[in-house]
Amino acid sequence: MSKFKNKKGGDLPKISTASLPDIVFMLLFFFMVATVMRDSTLMIVNVLPAADQIQKLDKKDRVMYIYAGRPSSRYTDIYGTGARIQLNDKFATVEEVGAFVLAERAAKRQELQNVLTTSLKVDGQTKMGLVSDIKQELRKVQALKINYTTRLGDYTQNFN
Amino acid sequence: MAKRSAPEVNAGSMADIAFLLLIFFLVTTTIETDSGLNRKLPPIEDVVDPPIIKEKNFLPVVINKYNQLLVEEKIVELKDLRSVVIEFLDNGGGKGEDACDFCRGKRSPSSSDNPVKAIISLKNDRETAYKVYIAVQNELVAAYNELRNREFSRLYFNMQLNFIEAQKIYNDPRTSIDRKLDLKSKLSVVKEMFPMKLSEAEPSKKS
Numbered sequence: 001m002s003k004f005k006n007k008k009g010g011d012l013p014k015i016s017t018a019s020l021p022d023i024v025f026m027l028l029f030f031f032m033v034a035t036v037m038r039d040s041t042l043m044i045v046n047v048l049p050a051a052d053q054i055q056k057l058d059k060k061d062r063v064m065y066i067y068a069g070r071p072s073s074r075y076t077d078i079y080g081t082g083a084r085i086q087l088n089d090k091f092a093t094v095e096e097v098g099a100f101v102l103a104e105r106a107a108k109r110q111e112l113q114n115v116l117t118t119s120l121k122v123d124g125q126t127k128m129g130l131v132s133d134i135k136q137e138l139r140k141v142q143a144l145k146i147n148y149t150t151r152l153g154d155y156t157q158n159f160n
Numbered sequence: 161m162a163k164r165s166a167p168e169v170n171a172g173s174m175a176d177i178a179f180l181l182l183i184f185f186l187v188t189t190t191i192e193t194d195s196g197l198n199r200k201l202p203p204i205e206d207v208v209d210p211p212i213i214k215e216k217n218f219l220p221v222v223i224n225k226y227n228q229l230l231v232e233e234k235i236v237e238l239k240d241l242r243s244v245v246i247e248f249l250d251n252g253g254g255k256g257e258d259a260c261d262f263c264r265g266k267r268s269p270s271s272s273d274n275p276v277k278a279i280i281s282l283k284n285d286r287e288t289a290y291k292v293y294i295a296v297q298n299e300l301v302a303a304y305n306e307l308r309n310r311e312f313s314r315l316y317f318n319m320q321l322n323f324i325e326a327q328k329i330y331n332d333p334r335t336s337i338d339r340k341l342d343l344k345s346k347l348s349v350v351k352e353m354f355p356m357k358l359s360e361a362e363p364s365k366k367s
Contacts, residue, residue, distance in 0.1 A: 021171065024178040031185035049291035051298040053305055056331065057194040119196070122290050128223075129286030131293070132362070139204050148294055149196035155238070155298050158291035 040089050044069035049124040050153030057147055058117050064104040066097065068130055069123030083126045085134065094130075097137040105143070117145045124158060197297055202360075216270055217277045219248045223296055225287035238295060245303035249275045249354065262311060262353065275307070275354045283361040304356050312350045323350055 046069050057063055067086040071079040085092045087100045105113050118138055122131055222230040229236050231244055252263025254273030272278035280300060284293055305324060312323040329335055330343045
């Protein structure tokens with residue numbers, strides 16, 4: 001009889017998407033918490049060398065970053081393939097490092113100005129000449145605390 | 161009049177909004193790799209009279225432009241560097257007031273007197289690759305850490321910690337101030353037993 005009407009043969013039952021926002025929000029919160037905003041776009045190749053005797057860097061507000069490496073592929077036709085220094089968003093010469101450090105230092109709070117660390121994020125392929133030049137500039141402006149920023153790994157990874 | 165139920169807000173677009181935010185955060189996310197080898201650069205000052213260092217207390221480490229490692233002018237494989245440095249630091253060949261009572265080395269008279277006196281000089285060429293330099297720095301730090309671990313565990317065996325672990329606890333902001341003071345004194349005792357005396361020469365200009 002028609003009281004128990006057979007529903008078979010109709011359309012497929014719809015899958016409820018009501019919980020989809022919850023799932024997406026969960027992911028969203030995870031990434032919001034885990035995110036650190038990138039404060040400068042890298043214009044260089046920056047594969048850090050590996051080391052395993054490393055120490056954690058200080059809090060973020062006590063660190064300034066100096067990047068170096070060869071320009072990444074989209075910049076090679078303008079800047080060539082020689083290693084360069086990047087400060088904030090643009091390429092810089094060695095002479096500009098000192099001024100950059102002084103400007104960064106002046107922008108920090110008074111009590112932090114003496115405890116600043118300079119993090120050197122230098123590509124593994126870079127020649128030491130450039131790194132030595134940077135170090136020399138840092139010595140001139142009394143920014144003596146440095147950190148060779150590396151990734152965690154065995155040193156043998158540096159040889160392939 | 162028939163009772164009307166409140167109209168339900170359509171939540172169908174909620175997922176879209178959330179996706180938009182999610183994609184934004186996905187794109188801006190960088191997993192930070194903020195750790196590395198801490199170093200202190202020497203200040204620029206004119207050394208009036210350089211201190212006299214005995215030749216045996218001095219270990220020259222050179223990385224040449226072919227990325228070869230030379231210790232005391234002999235080629236050394238990087239994997240052997242750690243043991244060479246430990247042997248040099250831990251030699252303890254001094255006598256009298258230079259004697260080292262905790263060293264476990266060979267006490268050879270031609271190697272360092274005391275870890276306090278021992279100086280490692282690192283020199284590199286302008287053409288040396290940065291990653292090789294970092295690997296060498298890493299091994300030098302590893303040698304010091306190994307010796308400091310040994311002495312820390314020996315002196316403070318009831319703490320069940322080694323130097324690195326103690327340092328990690330000391331740098332952790334959650335550690336209480338009392339504990340920090342206690343650790344600080346112990347860490348500095350061990351640091352003074354094996355002070356990191358790493359001298360970096362200006363890179364050789366000629367190529």
